[in-house]
Amino acid sequence: MIEANNLTKTFKDKKRGVVRAVDDVSFRCEPGKIYGLLGANGAGKTTTLRILATLLKPTEGSAVVAGHDVVSAGSKVRAQVGFLAASTALYGRLTAREMVTYFGQLNGMPDGQIKARMKQLADELGMHDFLDRRCDKFSTGMKQKTSIARTLVHDPAVMIFDEPTLGLDVMTARAIVRFVRDCRDRGKTVIYSSHVMSEIEKLCDKIGIIHDGKLVAEGTLSQLSERYGETDMEEIFVKAVGGEAALLAAAEKQA
Amino acid sequence: MMNWNAICTVYFKELKDSLRDKRTLITTIVIPTLVIPTLMFGAGFVMTKVISKAKNETSSMMILGGEASPKLVEAFKSNEDFRVIETTEDFKDKISNKEIRVAVDIPAGFDATLAAGEVPDVTIYHYQGEMKSSMGRGQVSGFLVDYRADLVEVAFKERGLPLSLAKPFVVVSENVAPPEKVGGNAIGGLVPYIIVLLCFTGAMYPAMDLTAGEKERGTMETLLCSPLDRVNIVMGKFLMTFTASVATMILSLTTLGISAMVAAKVLAGSVAGGGVGGMGAVLIDPMGLVGVFAMILPVAVLFSAVLLTVSLFAKSFKEAQSYVSPGMIIIIVPAVLGMLPGIDLNLSTVFVPILNLSLVCKEMLSGVWNWEYIALIFASSGVYAAIALWLCVKMFNREDVIFRA
Numbered sequence: 001m002i003e004a005n006n007l008t009k010t011f012k013d014k015k016r017g018v019v020r021a022v023d024d025v026s027f028r029c030e031p032g033k034i035y036g037l038l039g040a041n042g043a044g045k046t047t048t049l050r051i052l053a054t055l056l057k058p059t060e061g062s063a064v065v066a067g068h069d070v071v072s073a074g075s076k077v078r079a080q081v082g083f084l085a086a087s088t089a090l091y092g093r094l095t096a097r098e099m100v101t102y103f104g105q106l107n108g109m110p111d112g113q114i115k116a117r118m119k120q121l122a123d124e125l126g127m128h129d130f131l132d133r134r135c136d137k138f139s140t141g142m143k144q145k146t147s148i149a150r151t152l153v154h155d156p157a158v159m160i161f162d163e164p165t166l167g168l169d170v171m172t173a174r175a176i177v178r179f180v181r182d183c184r185d186r187g188k189t190v191i192y193s194s195h196v197m198s199e200i201e202k203l204c205d206k207i208g209i210i211h212d213g214k215l216v217a218e219g220t221l222s223q224l225s226e227r228y229g230e231t232d233m234e235e236i237f238v239k240a241v242g243g244e245a246a247l248l249a250a251a252e253k254q255a
Numbered sequence: 256m257m258n259w260n261a262i263c264t265v266y267f268k269e270l271k272d273s274l275r276d277k278r279t280l281i282t283t284i285v286i287p288t289l290v291i292p293t294l295m296f297g298a299g300f301v302m303t304k305v306i307s308k309a310k311n312e313t314s315s316m317m318i319l320g321g322e323a324s325p326k327l328v329e330a331f332k333s334n335e336d337f338r339v340i341e342t343t344e345d346f347k348d349k350i351s352n353k354e355i356r357v358a359v360d361i362p363a364g365f366d367a368t369l370a371a372g373e374v375p376d377v378t379i380y381h382y383q384g385e386m387k388s389s390m391g392r393g394q395v396s397g398f399l400v401d402y403r404a405d406l407v408e409v410a411f412k413e414r415g416l417p418l419s420l421a422k423p424f425v426v427v428s429e430n431v432a433p434p435e436k437v438g439g440n441a442i443g444g445l446v447p448y449i450i451v452l453l454c455f456t457g458a459m460y461p462a463m464d465l466t467a468g469e470k471e472r473g474t475m476e477t478l479l480c481s482p483l484d485r486v487n488i489v490m491g492k493f494l495m496t497f498t499a500s501v502a503t504m505i506l507s508l509t510t511l512g513i514s515a516m517v518a519a520k521v522l523a524g525s526v527a528g529g530g531v532g533g534m535g536a537v538l539i540d541p542m543g544l545v546g547v548f549a550m551i552l553p554v555a556v557l558f559s560a561v562l563l564t565v566s567l568f569a570k571s572f573k574e575a576q577s578y579v580s581p582g583m584i585i586i587i588v589p590a591v592l593g594m595l596p597g598i599d600l601n602l603s604t605v606f607v608p609i610l611n612l613s614l615v616c617k618e619m620l621s622g623v624w625n626w627e628y629i630a631l632i633f634a635s636s637g638v639y640a641a642i643a644l645w646l647c648v649k650m651f652n653r654e655d656v657i658f659r660a
Contacts, residue, residue, distance in 0.1 A: 011655075055479055056654050079482040088480065089473030093275040094268075105264045106481035150477070 001189055002029040002052060002158060006061035009047050016253070021047040023213035024061070029191050029206075031157070034184050036204030037193040038237060040247060042254045044213040045193040046085070049162045052191065053083040066157045066189075079107060082151030085162035092136030096127060096146040099135060100153050107154035114153070121149040141172045148179055159183045161192045165199065177203060197233040211241035212250045257490065261483050265491025273461055273495060282460040283499045287453055287507030292514040306386075313338040314356045314391035317346050321361035328361070330402060336394055350382050356391030357381045359399075369406070446547060447616035449511070450504055451590045451609060452583075454555050455562075457503025458496045459579055462562035465492045467575035470567075475657065485651045489563070493644065496559040504551065508544070546619040550629070553636035554612055558586075560643035564650050570659055593617065605631050608639050 009022040022044045029035035039045045050056040052065055054074040063070045066080035090099055097118060104114035122128050125145045130138065135146060144164075151159065161180060165173040180203060183190050194200050200207055207224060209217040217224060217240040225231055228239040241247055273279045315338045321328045332339050343349065346358040360378040362368070368375040377399060381392040407421050469475040478488060562579060569575035586609055592598055593613025600614045611632045618625060650656050 050658075053480060055476065056658070075482040075484055078480060081480070083480040085476065087473050088477040090477070091268075091272060091474050092472065093272050098268075098271075102264070102268050103481060106261070106478075106483055108260075108482070151480075 002065050004063040007058050008060040010059045020213050025215045029189050031189045032187045033205040034190040036200040036207045038200045039210035043210045049160050080157045082156040082159045084151045084164050086166040090135040095132050097131045100149045103150045104153045158189045201233040209240045216240050261487040262490045266494045269495035279460050283457050283503045287503050288510045292510045296514045309387050314394050317342045317358040319360040324365040356388045447613040448590045453504050453507050455558050458500035458559045458562050461499045462496045463566040463575040466567040467569040468572045471571040486648050489648045489651045500555040543620040547616045553640045556640035557643050560647045564647040567650050600628050606635050
């Protein structure tokens with residue numbers, strides 16, 4: 001379960017002054033459901049997810065993840081969260097097995113449990129061929145599998161995905177999408193951000209559209225479709241953010 | 256909250272990771288153990304060879320004039336230290352071009368002037384600053400002084416005067432310092448300088464790799480996703496940096512010590528007595544070295560923490576290098592100041608970091624143990640180190656530093 005209440009995050013920027021990267025955002029993600037966060041680049045998706053993963057502290061507002069407050073109980077939240085982003089890389093000089101084992105240890109798991117979990121994950125993800133090879137020699141597919149195993153080693157209740165398919169080839173991206181569904185089917189709370197409309201459309205049970213730091217629309221695909229009188233996700237998105245002019249203005253503000 | 260299990264997990268992972276990194280291995284192990292002793296030993300060896308060769312070679316020289324002074328000319332020619340070459344007009348060019356070392360000008364009527372009781376000038380032409388020419392000048396000048404003393408002796412004998420009239424007393428100098436004190440003073444300033452530099456360079460690479468390097472490669476965010484409190488991540492990384500710093504020092508001091516002993520044996524054989532060969536034979540008090548090592552530990556903590564803090568601020572390894580490299584100059588200055596004569600430990604220098612270390616090391620290596628100062632320096636270094644470590648933890652908790660875009 002994720003509950004974000006009036007989350008706000010401001011940054012100081014030399015050129016732009018005080019920037020409200022996330023502005024009064026509230027939403028709820030239920031267990032066994034995928035919540036999709038859809039937004040253009042720089043809309044505030046990554047900042048929102050980093051706050052939920054306790055990497056950043058909110059300037060205002062609060063969030064409860066898996067029953068713990070992100071500000072006052074950061075490490076308890078992280079123990080219940082698997083965070084996978086395009087920016088979370090692997091240690092190139094460690095093997096896949098060492099990488100996963102390290103994160104098991106960091107989560108305080110005993111050795112026997114890590115070994116059993118490692119075998120289970122390697123079976124499920126098909127990692128046995130490259131388990132003892134160094135990560136810097138991996139293909140993107142192998143890297144993603146290892147990253148997934150890393151996020152799952154402690155069997156977290158909440159999964160946070162920040163543009164996990166960014167820059168991946170079709171096959172690897174499809175494997176990720178399949179894995180995200182798996183997480184939902186196992187009853188985990190999943191939040192998934194992307195700027196790819198089709199991914200969000202296919203995958204998510206509930207969609208939040210974020211624009212310029214604000215959550216401008218929220219609902220299931222059919223609810224959004226009804227509200228904006230469009231069936232195409234891209235058209236819904238453009239209408240929700242206030243038209244193409246608004247998108248352009250936001251992009252220019254960032255430049 | 257500090258959790259030693261977590262710190263050890265991070266530490267051992269960083270250790271494994273660093274031991275697999277060629278660049279870390281080169282800066283922390285290969286350079287101090289192989290390159291530095293090779294350079295020192297090699298340079299010493301070449302220098303000794305050159306000097307001993309120059310010393311063993313006869314000095315090539317020209318004699319200008321001297322037609323009317325056959326005895327002096329003959330004395331030069333029959334001395335095996337000199338090789339007298341046929342005189343040419345361009346003797347100055349020949350000296351400049353290092354074809355001959357020196358030329359000596361015996362004025363016309365030298366013998367007659369002497370006999371008349373007057374004082375003629377004998378001029379030695381040489382090239383100042385050039386090693387072989389200076390050696391030649393020394394030899395010719397020594398030879399002429401001896402020759403003059405002989406003349407004096409003969410003249411005194413002829414007149415029936417006692418020789419003590421010309422040489423009323425003899426000057427003798429004797430060293431009272433024990434051998435390790437001579438060593439302590441001679442290289443006591445140099446050892447802390449080398450050790451401070453190694454302590455810094457040993458910590459430099461891992462500090463940059465474990466912070467800016469991780470940010471650049473995207474693993475920092477992965478690590479921060481783990482439930483560990485930041486302080487444990489910092490401590491694990493700090494311990495790794497500290498280990499590298501101390502390992503570099505131990506390795507290089509050991510290899511330096513061994514190569515100094517080997518060099519002393521090898522080089523002492525090639526140069527008979529004194530000179531550069533004598534440098535290797537210098538004795539260092541082993542207790543002094545233990546003391547130096549103990550005093551450097553808080554400084555290694557300080558360096559590791561400061562390097563981590565500064566590198567953490569950088570977005571990339573390259574950026575970190577540009578922040579850290581000037582640090583090398585900053586630490587060299589106080590280390591060098593400590594080598595200068597006249598700067599001693601007192602109540603103000605005792606609190607200047609690095610300089611105090613440099614000064615106390617010089618004392619300890621020459622057998623002086625000033626316990627009040629040693630305690631003050633150890634304590635102040637410890638305080639500086641603690642502040643640096645605290646700052647480092649603070650920096651790791653600053654999201655504008657960790658996620659600096």
